[in-house]
Amino acid sequence: MSAVARSILRRRELQRGIGRLCILKSVAALVPHRSLGSPEAPCSRYGSTLAPAESSEVQSLLHSNDVIIGTTGNTIPKETKSSHQESTTYTKKDEAEHPPDRTFEEMVVLFREIEASFPKSLGEDRWYLVLIATLTYASDPAHIADLYSYLISQPKYSTSESRKALMRRIREALVKLVCLIGVCKPITAIFRIDDVEKEEDRDYTFSRDGWQADEKNLERGKGFLGKIYRHNMPRNDEKFIAHKDFAELTAHIFPFGTAWITYNITYGLYLSDHTILDPFDTEVVALCGILIQNLESVTAFHLRGARRLGMTSEDVEGLHACCEKIARFCRVRVDKVPRVADIEHEVAWE
Structure with missing residues (x-):
């Protein structure tokens, strides 16, 4: 590749990263940040600190006549806008779509609205789990x-130890x-949290050290x-008879047989580990993380499971309402899932 071609590619790469840098500068006063958006240590679009030479290139491009700020806040090369007018001119229809x-x-x-509307009977330290479970899937995980x-701007998390405990729950x-x-x-x-996390707040524990x-x-x-499925599980297991990669009966390993992935991984490794998040915490994450995907059957399983763990129908409906608010905010549909009232007759154990 010629030196001219390398120069053009390098310039375009830097231009793509400028939009994020501009936005971060505009909110730097509001968001504690270790390096992103700082003139002393600007970062690449992957979050790593730019080398001094790269930093100089970014600063020169920010003040260069070769880039302009588009209607959505992104930087667009002038030559691109003139040569591809149709693709870079935004209309109201484009912004709607x-x-x-x-x-x-x-x-x-949104954070304040969910905190205010979260069912108070479920405690004061679970509302943000709804946001983690839904935004990670339905929005940019950077959020x-x-x-x-x-959260760490609140008085409750004013100490390093409290922020470490919070990070363990988020993680x-x-x-x-x-x-x-x-x-x-x-x-x-996790990558984006690492961008804003202070060194003194880093938690180096490993929750599943030694897991087998x-x-x-x-x-x-x-x-x-x-506790979630009880007598409904055999009927679900029947669905996997012809799909043993998901649920092989491993009698040669466990004589009583088991749906291997479901019991050992989904529940054994992930959902049944309550050393950091208790059963209610876990079910808030599971229910909301599934509901936001607009999955009818599995949402019904966990609406029923939340009730079987002891949540009231009002609490479960409150969680559902929070998920709906987040779905509207993220512009995704949750119109296929049932309500807790639709599965209430199935809650009884037998």
């Missing part, structure tokens, strides 16, 4: 870092979401799953 991402100020309004920044919620929504978005949320898929893990998984 492809609206810009939510701002930090808009996120704060979990916004939530973290909002555990994200770990549990891996089995519910996949790994990529929770990992992205042994009989103890299996029994723990079966125990918690039994």
